[in-house]
Every structure is written in structure tokens, then in C-alpha cells.
Amino acid sequence: xSVLVVGSTALxxxxxxxxxxxxxxxxxxxxxxxxxxxxxxxxxxxxxGDDFPKRYVQLYRRHKIDLDGLQIxxxxxxxxxxxxxxxxxxxxxxxxxxxxxETFSPRLPNSHQETPYVLLANIAPTLQHHVLDQIRRxxxxxxxxxxxxxxxxxxxxxxxxxxxxxxxxxxxxARQLTxxxxxxxxxxxxxxxxxxxxxxxxxxxxxIVSSPxxxxxxxxxxxxxxxxxxxxxxxxxxxxxxxxxxxxGNIDAHLRRAVVYGSAVASFCCEGFGLTRTIRIxxxxxxxxxxxxxxxxxx
Amino acid sequence: xSVLVVGSTALxxxxxxxxxxxxxxxxxxxxxxxxxxxxxxxxxxxxxGDDFPKRYVQLYRRHKIDLDGLQIxxxxxxxxxxxxxxxxxxxxxxxxxxxxxETFSPRLPNSHQETPYVLLANIAPTLQHHVLDQIRRxxxxxxxxxxxxxxxxxxxxxxxxxxxxxxxxxxxxARQLTxxxxxxxxxxxxxxxxxxxxxxxxxxxxxIVSSPxxxxxxxxxxxxxxxxxxxxxxxxxxxxxxxxxxxxGNIDAHLRRAVVYGSAVASFCCEGFGLTRTIRIxxxxxxxxxxxxxxxxxx
Numbered sequence: 001x002s003v004l005v006v007g008s009t010a011l012x013x014x015x016x017x018x019x020x021x022x023x024x025x026x027x028x029x030x031x032x033x034x035x036x037x038x039x040x041x042x043x044x045x046x047x048x049g050d051d052f053p054k055r056y057v058q059l060y061r062r063h064k065i066d067l068d069g070l071q072i073x074x075x076x077x078x079x080x081x082x083x084x085x086x087x088x089x090x091x092x093x094x095x096x097x098x099x100x101x102e103t104f105s106p107r108l109p110n111s112h113q114e115t116p117y118v119l120l121a122n123i124a125p126t127l128q129h130h131v132l133d134q135i136r137r138x139x140x141x142x143x144x145x146x147x148x149x150x151x152x153x154x155x156x157x158x159x160x161x162x163x164x165x166x167x168x169x170x171x172x173x174a175r176q177l178t179x180x181x182x183x184x185x186x187x188x189x190x191x192x193x194x195x196x197x198x199x200x201x202x203x204x205x206x207x208i209v210s211s212p213x214x215x216x217x218x219x220x221x222x223x224x225x226x227x228x229x230x231x232x233x234x235x236x237x238x239x240x241x242x243x244x245x246x247x248x249g250n251i252d253a254h255l256r257r258a259v260v261y262g263s264a265v266a267s268f269c270c271e272g273f274g275l276t277r278t279i280r281i282x283x284x285x286x287x288x289x290x291x292x293x294x295x296x297x298x299x
Numbered sequence: 300x301s302v303l304v305v306g307s308t309a310l311x312x313x314x315x316x317x318x319x320x321x322x323x324x325x326x327x328x329x330x331x332x333x334x335x336x337x338x339x340x341x342x343x344x345x346x347x348g349d350d351f352p353k354r355y356v357q358l359y360r361r362h363k364i365d366l367d368g369l370q371i372x373x374x375x376x377x378x379x380x381x382x383x384x385x386x387x388x389x390x391x392x393x394x395x396x397x398x399x400x401e402t403f404s405p406r407l408p409n410s411h412q413e414t415p416y417v418l419l420a421n422i423a424p425t426l427q428h429h430v431l432d433q434i435r436r437x438x439x440x441x442x443x444x445x446x447x448x449x450x451x452x453x454x455x456x457x458x459x460x461x462x463x464x465x466x467x468x469x470x471x472x473a474r475q476l477t478x479x480x481x482x483x484x485x486x487x488x489x490x491x492x493x494x495x496x497x498x499x500x501x502x503x504x505x506x507i508v509s510s511p512x513x514x515x516x517x518x519x520x521x522x523x524x525x526x527x528x529x530x531x532x533x534x535x536x537x538x539x540x541x542x543x544x545x546x547x548g549n550i551d552a553h554l555r556r557a558v559v560y561g562s563a564v565a566s567f568c569c570e571g572f573g574l575t576r577t578i579r580i581x582x583x584x585x586x587x588x589x590x591x592x593x594x595x596x597x598x
Contacts, residue, residue, distance in 0.1 A: 087480050181386050183503070184521045204482070205504035208521065217595045219516040222483045222507065256598040296516045297596060299555040 001139070002041040002066075003245045005033040005238065006106050006131045007121025009046035009070065013081035014228055014273055015094070021228075024274030025056045026080065028121035028144065031231035032238030034275055035265045036119070037063035038283050039242035043112050045069035045131070047104045049077040059279060068109045075100040088226045089203070108134040117245040120164070121234055122146045125156035132163055140244065140251055142166040142197075144237050147173050158193060165251075166197035168237050174200050183208060184215070197255065199240075201233050209259055213252050218259045219297045221267035221289055228273045232266040235278060239265030239286075257290075264289040300438070300544045301340040301365075304332040304537065305405050305430045306420025308345035308369065312380035313527055313572055314393070320527075323573030324355045325379065327420035327443065330530035331537030333574055334564045335418070336362035337582050338541035342411050344368035344430070346403045348376040358578060367408045374399040387525045388502070407433040416544040419463070420533055421445045424455035431462055439543065439550055441465040441496075443536050449475050457492060464550075465496035467536050473499050482507060483514070496554065498539075500532050508558055512551050517558045518596045520566035520588055527572045531565040534577060538564030538585075556589075563588040 012026030029046045036042045043066040052072065060067055076099035084091050106127055116139035120128040128143055135141070143164040149157050150173060161167050167190060175181060178189040183200060187210040190198045198210045206220040240262030247254040264286050271277040311325030332343045342365040351371060359366055375398035383390050405426055415438035419427040427442055434440070442463040448456050449472060460466050466489060474480060477488040482499060486509040489497045497509045505519040539561030546553040563585050570576040 182522070182524060184523045202504065205501065206516075215521055215595055216598070217505075217518040217521060218598065219518070219596075222514055222516060223481070224483045225481060260598050294598075296514055297518075297598075299515065299517065299559050299593075299596075 001116045001245045002043060003036045003117040003119060003241055004043045004045065004108075004112055004115035004135075005029050005036060005119045005121055006045040006128070007032060007119075007123050007234070008078055008101060009044070009048050010078040010080055010101070011052075012230060012274055013079070013095070014230055015081070015083040016228065017084075017086050019273075021273040023053075023079070024276070025059060026231060026274055027078065028123065028231075028234040031234035031269065031275065031278075032119055032121045032241075033060070033065050034063055034278055035235040035238030035262070035269070036242030036245070037065055038239065038265065038286055039261070040117070040245035042066065042242070043069055043115055045106050045108060045112065047071040047073060047100050049073065049075040049100045052077045059275075063279075069107070069112055071104075071107070073100050082230070084228070088229050106131050116140070117241050118142070119237060119241045120144065120160075121237070125149055125153050125160045128160050129156065129163070132160075140165050140241070142168060142237060142241055144168045144234065145173065147176065150176050161190070162194035164195055166199060167195040168199045168201065170201045170203070170233065187215075197251075199237075199259070201236060203229070203232070206263065207236070207259060209255065211252060211255060216256050216259065218256070218263060219293060220263055221293055222296070223267055223270055226270045227277070229270050230274065232269045235269040236262040236266035238262070260290055260293055261286065264293065300415045301342060302335045302416040302418060302540055302544045303342045303344065303407075303411055303414035303434075304328050304335060304418045304420055305344040305427070306331060306418075306422050306533070307377055307400065308343070308347050309377040309379055309400070310351075311529060311573055312378070312394070313529055314380070314382040315527065316383075316385050318572075320572040322352075322378070323575070324358060325530060325573055326377065327422065327530075327533040330533035330568065330574065330577075331418055331420045331540075332359070332364050333362055333577055334534040334537030334561070334568070335541030335544070336364055337538065337564065337585055338560070339416070339544035341365065341541070342368055342414055344405050344407060344411065346370040346372060346399050348372065348374040348399045351376045358574075362578075368406070368411055370403075370406070372399050381529070383527070387528055405430050415439070416540055417441070418536060418540045419443065419459075420536070424448055424452050424459045427459050428455065428462070431459075439464050439540070441467060441536060441540055443467045443533065444472065446472050446475065460489070461493035463494055465498060466494040467498045467500065469500045469502070469532065486514075496550075498536075498558065500535060502528070502531070505562065506535070506558060508554065510551060510554060515555050515558065517555070517562060518592060519562055520592055521595065522566055522569055525569045526576070528569050529573065531568045534568040535561040535565035537561070559589055559592055560585065563592065
């Protein structure tokens with residue numbers, strides 16, 4: 001079954017101590033859509049300016065991503081520039097130029113409104129609400145977020161959490177949202193805000209999933225070298241939902257493996273700047289890495 | 300088979316935002332010996348002053364710990380006082396009174412010199428060397444350490460690492476020791492320093508084990524409440540080695556489960572101040588928690 005991905009479609013300029021990488025394809029929706037595309041047909045909803053490189057449109061197309069919901073309008077594409085320190089966990093934003101994204105109002109083509117799997121990738125909660133208002137009878141809705149929205153749009157975010165099946169955030173965001181230092185207690189508090197599934201991303205430490213079936217402590221794939229973690233969280237949730245969309249039966253039966261598949265795609269994402277590594281892998285590479293993760297975690 | 304544990308035997312005064320707990324039984328050897336005692340006979344080597352409470356001697360005895368190697372000498376027992384912030388990852392030392400520990404020179408009774416499993420729990424590397432010099436034909440020697448020794452006794456520590464089969468340290472120590480931010484690369488560098496097995500503790504994020512058989516990414520038991528993490532690392536390595544000593548066959552065949560058993564004991568340690576929770580559990584409780592960890596990690 002197919003996956004609808006709504007989020008940001010951007011150009012990322014990523015600086016590290018060793019290199020500069022201007023105007024890579026980026027944005028939460030780009031990473032999530034490419035990640036999901038390894039498993040299921042994907043419909044992308046986003047906005048770009050008329051400066052958006054044609055090769056990036058072709059890249060989406062090579063991944064068979066339906067672009068009927070991608071608005072291409074006069075103006076500049078959302079541009080983010082950031083710099084990583086030697087420790088890849090420390091990042092600072094150099095520039096945020098919203099461009100056409102400032103006026104983004106996601107409009108779902110009729111053909112998109114009954115997509116069974118919906119990923120509200122990281123964008124402003126008001127936009128995520130706006131998408132949900134246009135969706136009919138989804139099988140599963142997952143929302144991702146970032147610390148920015150906890151800081152400047154908490155009320156909207158809390159309303160959104162109540163409307164989704166699954167909520168994804170990282171560990172520091174979970175602590176901030178719940179004012180709870182203990183992650184297991186934080187998970188319980190987030191369930192009380194509405195979602196049936198809560199997924200906490202912990203980067204190199206893996207993730208924790210809380211569902212009616214209990215907790216799942218998922219490993220991350222141990223990488224020898226992290227080139228650029230930008231988009232890893234988006235790749236994780238995109239891969240996760242793509243995998244779920246590819247499986248028959250109920251969500252609970254497949255959620256754990258979906259998380260592992262998401263982690264596998266995210267690990268590839270970290271091995272190159274932007275999407276440069278992810279777009280070079282095939283489904284087989286993901287399968288091999290999932291098998292490795294089975295071996296690494298078995299006891 | 301039996302386990303020899305050498306390390307500090309201390310009185311710990313532990314303060315948290317909510318309570319004060321003066322003069323608890325503490326020290327790396329106490330935590331490790333009690334943890335190992337659930338699985339195998341333990342011989343403790345350490346030193347205490349004549350102020351050492353009799354009830355703590357009785358506590359060791361209840362765990363059937365051989366105290367022939369425990370020196371009780373005139374003077375004060377090593378006393379450590381520390382304070383935890385609300386976030387239990389932040390701790391500061393208030394007092395360190397070495398007392399009789401200042402003149403500690405571990406002397407192994409004859410009966411201890413052929414113990415097959417040896418744990419050099421966290422103490423000064425020179426003392427760990429001194430123990431190794433008295434050991435004959437051990438089956439497995441594990442050394443633990445702490446950042447202090449990386450800072451003030453690095454040369455001794457590097458010499459020690461070359462002499463042991465397994466080296467245990469936490470993630471920030473691994474990064475400090477190797478000047479390598481990536482943990483997988485740090486593990487490789489530590490192998491080059493000598494040990495066949497390298498075990499990196501990551502607290503609530505579990506641990507990573509590197510051995511000739513490859514990597515093992517081990518989960519931590521997700522706790523709803525951490526009361527006091529003091530001694531968790533010592534409990535981990537004590538439980539780990541105790542479990543190994545209880546199994547027939549080669550180390551590699553049992554190492555993964557040993558790590559999980561160590562984690563289980565460490566999780567109990569965190570649920571009470573000092574050893575107060577650990578001494579109330581039984582082997583059955585550990586088995587149940589290991590089974591839970593299997594359920595939590597399965598995919």
C-alpha cells in the first residue's frame with residue numbers, strides 16, 4: 001500500500017570540519033520519501049521554488065515518487081545551512097532562508113486523500129494539522145517533530161499529538177515535552193497525550209518504541225564513520241513507515257521489524273552527505289544490514 | 300568455578316535532591332563481589348579500617364563471599380561522599396577520604412592465587428598490576444577502570460591493558476583513551492592496545508562488546524526510576540564475570556548472555572541506594588529480568 005509524505009523539501013548546505021557541501025537535496029520530506037520508496041509507492045507533498053534543480057526532480061522520479069502534490073512556484077526553495085563540529089552530535093544553524101516555504105499550504109490532490117499510510121514529517125504543527133484535515137480513513141498516521149516546535153508552537157503540537165496514531169521524537173525532545181528525565185516515564189506521559197505508539201530516537205544509541213504490546217529496545221547499526229547525520233531521523237521514520245506499508249496484517253505484528261528497517265536506512269543516510277549515500281543503495285543493501293543487525297543484537 | 304574480585308571496599312555517603320544516605324556499603328569490589336555472588340563463589344580482596352561496620356562483614360558473609368583476602372586494619376575505612384543532581388547522569392564528589400586505603404597493597408592468600416576468573420575492579424592500575432603479579436594460570440582476567448586513572452596514571456593503565464583478556468570502560472572513557480569520537484573506531488583502537496575483549500558501558504543506553512566473534516550491541520533494562528546509579532558499572536562487570544564463571548565451555552559461547560546478566564544485576568543496583576536493593580534480590584529475580592530483556596530486544 002502507498003505512503004503519503006508531507007514535510008519540508010529543501011536545499012541543505014552542510015559544512016563539517018573537513019568539507020563543504022552546498023545545496024544538497026534535503027528537507028524532512030525528501031529524506032523520508034526516499035527512505036520509504038525502498039519499500040512502497042510514495043506520494044510527496046511539499047513546495048519548492050523555480051530555482052529547484054531539475055536533477056532533484058529526476059532523483060525523486062527515479063525513486064518512483066508521485067510528485068502530483070509537489071508545488072513548484074516562483075521564488076526561492078527553502079535553504080538551510082548548518083555546520084557540524086568534529087563531534088557530529090553538535091550542530092549549529094548558519095542560515096535558514098524559508099523562501100517559498102513561508103507561504104506553504106499543503107494541498108492534497110484528490111488522489112492523495114485516501115492514502116492509507118501518512119507521514120507528517122517534521123514541519124510546523126499547523127501545517128501537519130492542515131494535512132490531517134484533508135485525509136480520509138487513513139490506516140496509520142505518524143507525526144515527527146523537532147525541538148523548534150516544542151519551543152514556539154507547543155499548543156498546536158499538543159493538539160496534533162492527540163490526532164495521530166504514532167508520535168516520533170528524539171530523547172531530548174521527549175524529556176523537554178514531559179519535563180521528565182527518565183525516558184520510560186516520559187514515554188508513559190506521552191501516551192497520555194494521545195498516541196497509541198510512541199517512538200523515541202536516540203541516534204547512535206538506537207530507539208525505544210512504546211506500544212500496547214510493551215516496550216521494544218531497538219539497536220542502532222554501529223557505524224565506523226558518520227559522515228553527516230542530517231536527515232537520519234527523517235530517513236528512520238520514512239523507512240519505518242514504508243516497511244509497514246509493505247506488510248499485510250496489523251501494525252503491531254510488524255512494528256519492531258519496521259523500526260529495524262528504519263534504523264538500517266538511517267545508518268546509510270549517515271554515511272554520506274545529505275542523500276548522496278542513500279540514493280546509491282538498493283533494497284538488497286538494506287536487507288543485508290538488517291540481517292547484520294539481527295546478528296549484532298542476538299543473545 | 301570461583302571468582303576473585305579485587306578493588307575498593309568503601310563507605311559511600313550518597314546525596315540526591317531528595318535524600319541523604321550516609322556510610323552505605325560501597326566501593327568497586329563490594330558492588331562487583333555481591334553481583335558475582337549470585338552466580339559463583341567469590342573471593343574478595345580489599346582493605347577496610349576498624350571502623351568498618353560489622354553488619355557489612357555479615358552482609359558479605361551472607362553472600363558466601365570468602366573474606367580471607369580482606370584486610371581489616373587500624374584506621375578509617377575509605378569514605379567517599381557524592382551528590383547527584385536531578386539528572387542522575389551528573390554527579391559531583393564532595394569528599395574522598397582514603398583512610399587505610401592509602402596504604403593498600405593487595406596480598407593474595409595462597410588459596411586465592413589460582414582462582415580461574417579474576418576481576419580487577421576499579422582501583423589504581425599499579426594495584427591491579429600488583430594483583431596480576433600474584434595470579435597463576437587464570438582462565439580469564441577482566442580489568443575495569445575510571446576516568447581518574449586515564450588522567451593521572453595513563454602509562455600504568457596502558458601497561459595493564461596489555462596484560463588482561465578483557466577491558467571494561469565507559470563510552471566517554473573509551474573516547475578519551477583513543478582520542479576517537481566514533482565508538483566503533485574507538486573499540487578497534489583499544490583492541491590494538493592488547494585485550495581480546497573490549498566492553499564499553501553506556502549506562503541507560505546499554506553496552507557494546509567487541510570480541511573476535513564481532514560486535515554485540517546489548518540493551519540496558521529500561522528502568523522507570525533510577526534511585527542511585529552508584530556502583531552500577533561495578534555490578535555490571537561483577538555479574539558478567541560471575542555468570543561466565545558459572546558456565547562450562549569457552550568464553551565466547553557465553554559472553555553475550557553474560558553481558559545481559561550483568562546488565563540485569565546493574566539495573567537492580569540502580570533501583571536503590573548503594574547495595575540496598577541488590578542485596579534484597581535473589582537469582583530468580585535476575586532470571587526474570589533477563590527473560591524480560593529477551594522480550595524487549597526481540598525483533
